[in-house]
Amino acid sequence: MYDIALISQESQQENKEAYLENHKKFSEQSSLKTDYLSSDCHQQKNQQWMHKSSSLTQIYPSLDDNLTCISQTSSVISVKEPKIPIETNKKIKKRKNHAHRNLKTAVSRKQIEMKCQTEKRPEKSTGQLLHYLHEKDVKIPIPSIETIIQQEALLSEQILSYSNYQYYMHNLIGYLMGSLKDSFMAQMYINHFSQLYSNLQKSKLIVCPQQYSFSIKIQPQKKIQKTLIIDLDETLVHCNEFSCLKSDFFIPLVYGDKSFQVGISIRPHAQQFLRNMAKVYEIIVFTASNPDYANKIIDYLDPEQNLVSYRLFRDDCIQISNNCHIKDLRILNRNMQDIVLVDNSAYSFAFQIDNGIPIIPYLDNKNDKELLHLENYLHYVNQFDDVRSQNNKMFNLKIVQNCISIAEAIKCLAASISK
Structure with missing residues (x-):
């Protein structure tokens, strides 16, 4: 009985020790696994944070750099x-x-x-060295404000004088010599210059009357400025004789017992030209047309009636024949050195050729830029005391009038332009 009991106690003691040893091993293994899992979980979290921060910078590249840096460093702050x-x-x-x-x-x-x-390098001589030292001591003079203003004024005058040569005579010679290439405009200039030459030759036979009277339509100037006289038909507008041509607007005209709708085509840049010129010139429309016809057109061009100061018509002209109406500028009661007359007909300024500015007639060319070139020239000539001297230099109409042929006139013009 004693041996059996003793054996049973020893077996129980062995089982207990084995159980404690197994429990110890199990606890050690479990602790290792938890450490491993915790570290693995931490790495996965770090990777997720890094992926989020990188994707954020891709989606919003304009974000502040400080914000993206904080998101990245906060996820790996424990990494050494x-x-x-x-x-x-x-x-x-x-x-x-x-x-x-x-x-x-x-x-x-x-x-x-x-x-x-x-x-x-070769050495400088003593004389050269002294000259160099002397040059270093020389003070460069600084131009005064008056000198700078004068230089700027001369430069602006040169720019204006260059731009005004783009008008009429320069274009005529350019088309004749081939430097300007536009078959339509070349034909327009050649035809008009031949007509200009013919009219200037006939104007020599017209005697300017000694007596004249001021027009009652023109009032004394309230503001001292130069006067721009401009023609209407073929200069600012064109009256379409054929209904097939496109018109900008229509005006009613009565002839006898019948009324007609007449189409009017406005020259490109005409209204812009009047607005710009009204700032520096006194504008007078002087036409050989009747008042009923001309007033409707002027009202369309100047609806508020603040651009054109005065209007003169056929009855204000001196009629030589049915197709010859001369516009005597003396009736305006203005200083002749302050007047320019723009007209497609040389008859119009037969009495005062020095005041005349020719322009090719306008028919129906929507690419016409003559008024833009004319505007540049008028800005240029406005700065001179006497506009007639500049017109003589620019157009040489008296030289053309005294030439015995068109060929000689063109030769003289080409020589004057080349200067």
Whole structure:
């Protein structure tokens, strides 16, 4: 009985020790697994945060850099930088010093080469050196404000004088010599110049009357400025004789017992031209047409009636024949040196050729730019005390009038323009 009991106690003691040992091993393994799982979970979280931060910068590249840096560093803040071994650190420092030494040698070689080049240059003599030192001591004069203003005024005058040569005579010679190429405009200029030459020749036979009277329609000037007299038909507008041509507007006309709708085509830039010129000139429309016809057109061009100061019509002209109406500028009661007359017919300024500015007639060319060129010239001539002297230099109408042929006139014009 005793042996059996003793054996049973020993077996129970062994089982208990085995159980404790197994429990200890199990606890150790479980602790290892939890550590491993926790570290793995932490790495997965870090990867997720890094992926989120990188995707955020891709979607919003304009975000502040500080915000993206905070999101990245906060996810890996527990990660420590790896320590570099001492031997590796020494190798890195050695390579840096070697690169720096090579840079120094390269710079020093470059300096030596530059020094050799400078030594090969011929030495300056004592006189040259003294002259050089004397030049260094010379003070460069600074231009005054008055000088700068004068230079700017001369420059602007040169620019204006260059732009005004784009008008009429320059274009005529350009089309004749082939420097300007536009078959339609070339034909227009050649036809008009032949008519201009013919009218100027006939004007020599017209005697200017000694007596004249001021027009009661024109009042004394309230503001001192130059006067721009401009024609209406074929200069600012064209009356379409054929209904097939396109018109900008229509006006009613009564002839006898019948009424007609007449189409009017406005020259390109006409209204812009009047607006710009009204700022610097006193504008008077002087036409050889009847008032009933002309007033409707002027009202369309100047609906508020603040651009055109006065209107003169056929009864204000001097009629020589059915097709010849002269516009005597003396009736305006203005200083003749302040008047310019723009007209497609040279008969109009037969009495005052120096005041005349020719213009080719307008038919139906929507690419016409004559008024733009004319505007440049009028701005240019407005700055002179006497517009007639500049007209003589620009158009040479008296020279054309005294030539015995068109060929001679063109030759004289080409010579004057080349100067």
